[in-house]
Amino acid sequence: MSVPAIQTEELRKVFGDQAAVKGLTLQVEQGEVFGFLGPNGAGKTTSMKMLLGLVAPTSGTANLLGAPIGDLTTRARVGFLPEHFRFQDWLTAREFLRLHGQLLGMEARDLAARQEQLLERVGLSPFGNKLLRTYSKGMLQRVGLAQALLNRPALVFLDEPTSGLDPVGRRLVRDIIRELRDEGTCVFLNSHLLSEIEVTCDRVAFIRHGEVVRTIEMASLEKNLSRVTIRAAGLSQESILGLSRWGENIQANNGQLMMTLRQEHDLPEITRYLVAQNAEVYAITPNRMSLEEIFIETVGEDGGL
Amino acid sequence: MNSILVLTRMTFQEAIRRRIVLTGLILGILFLIVFAVGAHMISIEITRETLREGGAAYRNIMRAEMSNFLLMAGLYAVTFLSIAMGALLAADTLAGEINSGSIQTIVTKPVRRSHVVFGKWLGFAGLLGLYAILMAGGVVLIVFLQSAHLPRNILMGLSLIYLESLLVMTISLAGSSAMPALATGGMVFGLYGLAFLGGWIEQIGALVSNPTAVQIGIVTSLVIPTEALWRRAAFEMQTPLASALGMSPFGAFSVPSILMVVYAIVYLAIVLAMAVSTFNHRDI
Numbered sequence: 001m002s003v004p005a006i007q008t009e010e011l012r013k014v015f016g017d018q019a020a021v022k023g024l025t026l027q028v029e030q031g032e033v034f035g036f037l038g039p040n041g042a043g044k045t046t047s048m049k050m051l052l053g054l055v056a057p058t059s060g061t062a063n064l065l066g067a068p069i070g071d072l073t074t075r076a077r078v079g080f081l082p083e084h085f086r087f088q089d090w091l092t093a094r095e096f097l098r099l100h101g102q103l104l105g106m107e108a109r110d111l112a113a114r115q116e117q118l119l120e121r122v123g124l125s126p127f128g129n130k131l132l133r134t135y136s137k138g139m140l141q142r143v144g145l146a147q148a149l150l151n152r153p154a155l156v157f158l159d160e161p162t163s164g165l166d167p168v169g170r171r172l173v174r175d176i177i178r179e180l181r182d183e184g185t186c187v188f189l190n191s192h193l194l195s196e197i198e199v200t201c202d203r204v205a206f207i208r209h210g211e212v213v214r215t216i217e218m219a220s221l222e223k224n225l226s227r228v229t230i231r232a233a234g235l236s237q238e239s240i241l242g243l244s245r246w247g248e249n250i251q252a253n254n255g256q257l258m259m260t261l262r263q264e265h266d267l268p269e270i271t272r273y274l275v276a277q278n279a280e281v282y283a284i285t286p287n288r289m290s291l292e293e294i295f296i297e298t299v300g301e302d303g304g305l
Numbered sequence: 306m307n308s309i310l311v312l313t314r315m316t317f318q319e320a321i322r323r324r325i326v327l328t329g330l331i332l333g334i335l336f337l338i339v340f341a342v343g344a345h346m347i348s349i350e351i352t353r354e355t356l357r358e359g360g361a362a363y364r365n366i367m368r369a370e371m372s373n374f375l376l377m378a379g380l381y382a383v384t385f386l387s388i389a390m391g392a393l394l395a396a397d398t399l400a401g402e403i404n405s406g407s408i409q410t411i412v413t414k415p416v417r418r419s420h421v422v423f424g425k426w427l428g429f430a431g432l433l434g435l436y437a438i439l440m441a442g443g444v445v446l447i448v449f450l451q452s453a454h455l456p457r458n459i460l461m462g463l464s465l466i467y468l469e470s471l472l473v474m475t476i477s478l479a480g481s482s483a484m485p486a487l488a489t490g491g492m493v494f495g496l497y498g499l500a501f502l503g504g505w506i507e508q509i510g511a512l513v514s515n516p517t518a519v520q521i522g523i524v525t526s527l528v529i530p531t532e533a534l535w536r537r538a539a540f541e542m543q544t545p546l547a548s549a550l551g552m553s554p555f556g557a558f559s560v561p562s563i564l565m566v567v568y569a570i571v572y573l574a575i576v577l578a579m580a581v582s583t584f585n586h587r588d589i
Contacts, residue, residue, distance in 0.1 A: 049589070105415060
């Protein structure tokens with residue numbers, strides 16, 4: 001079993017008398033695409049900055065790829081795209097990538113090849129010799145992403161990677177994240193765009209006031225958490241109670257039933273049961289609980305303010 | 306080590322791309338042209354005056370003294386410009402990059418934060434060196450071409466001027482590791498003003514033999530030894546006669562000891578170490 005990509009123990013950051021991160025305990029495995037979700041001000045960016053050694057934790061410990069945070073050799077295996085990414089805008093994209101590759105200690109020939117490969121991947125090859133000053137926000141985001149991947153990292157931190165991107169750019173980021181997963185790279189993704197997280201992540205953590213309040217496997221979201229709406233007439237109270245063997249949270253009103261299923265593939269059996277109970281079934285509609293609903297349910301309508 | 310040089314080169318490239326070098330070059334050349342024209346006019350006038358009275362010996366002494374006076378006036382202006390350059394170059398560097406966030410992708414690379422500070426420091430030191438060669442070298446050359454006058458201990462004198470600009474740049478860099486650029490600029494020029502005032506109090510105090518005034522000057526030199534460096538530089542380069550006669554606005558009457566120069570170098574090293582330490586502990 002390989003060491004976890006990220007492992008934190010009660011990581012805490014206090015600014016003045018305000019705890020930005022109360023106690024983050026988290027484990028992310030190598031090769032996993034991990035979503036980090038939470039309302040504004042929940043401490044997501046501060047947590048990420050602590051992991052990257054930009055902000056010193058007030059207390060607690062954290063390891064990246066088995067080494068304590070701040071370890072220089074580990075940094076050569078980590079990539080990072082900051083939020084609201086700014087850069088040396090007096091450099092061209094090629095010079096910018098070369099500078100960052102040199103700081104990573106990459107060998108010149110490898111760097112030259114890698115830089116062209118990444119410019120091509122993010123669709124910026126024709127603009128590689130233009131000053132970053134002349135780039136649009138979306139183009140900057142792309143060159144920033146290329147920068148984060150220069151060293152073929154084992155672990156990449158992406159802070160709002162799709163902000164400022166149009167739908168084409170967003171899709172590009174999504175595809176790149178999938179490619180990274182296929183290559184076995186661990187991606188730590190901080191995003192507000194739940195739809196983004198929904199399609200790319202293996203696992204997500206919800207944080208509130210700098211603590212993990214819930215972690216879910218995205219696969220479980222698809223298999224186990226579906227709710228179903230049943231429209232049927234002539235159901236007795238006992239028949240309704242009888243449904244509880246397949247699920248919970250049963251609510252009934254005006255011939256409409258809602259329940260949470262344990263497994264989606266129980267649906268045909270439920271249908272047979274309802275018919276056997278002499279109910280007149282008009283419709284059975286599975287509605288998967290979206291990440292957004294889970295988000296609201298987890299952090300609350302107030303957004304944890 | 307390699308990362309230091311990468312960052313030094315980046316600092317140079319930034320100064321070139323952001324037209325700092327070009328602006329410095331154009332204004333520097335403009336300064337030298339004005340200086341050359343002025344020096345030429347004055348030189349003609351002096352030749353005419355000295356021809357009217359006195360013998361050849363008197364004429365030579367007068368010419369040498371006037372040339373040296375002009376030279377020191379020019380170098381005094383160059384010193385001030387180098388200091389301003391050093392303060393402005395470094396004031397925004399760390400502060401600005403922390404503010405914009407562009408430092409984030411650099412300090413998360415396998416690079417020590419101290420190397421970021423050293424790399425930038427070396428870059429600025431190189432730029433200031435080039436500036437000093439252009440400006441101070443230009444002033445010395447102009448005076449030499451007009452009157453064949455070369456100051457004594459010229460290398461020592463110009464090195465002290467360069468050291469002074471390095472010192473101000475280092476203070477500015479240290480400020481920038483902790484504070485916004487504007488606050489840093491305010492602090493650096495405030496300290497420079499303090500040293501300037503202290504220097505004059507010491508000069509006048511020495512002239513009227515007031516030991517308290519001299520001590521005030523020495524204390525301000527300990528707080529920030531910039532003005533003391535200038536006065537030592539002036540002492541090294543002025544003519545023996547000017548030293549004997551005493552005060553001139555650009556010369557030195559109360560001469561800082563060579564110990565003060567050593568103090569300034571130690572001071573610079575400590576301020577640089579403080580810059581590293583502050584930047585090391587800074588949340589970015």
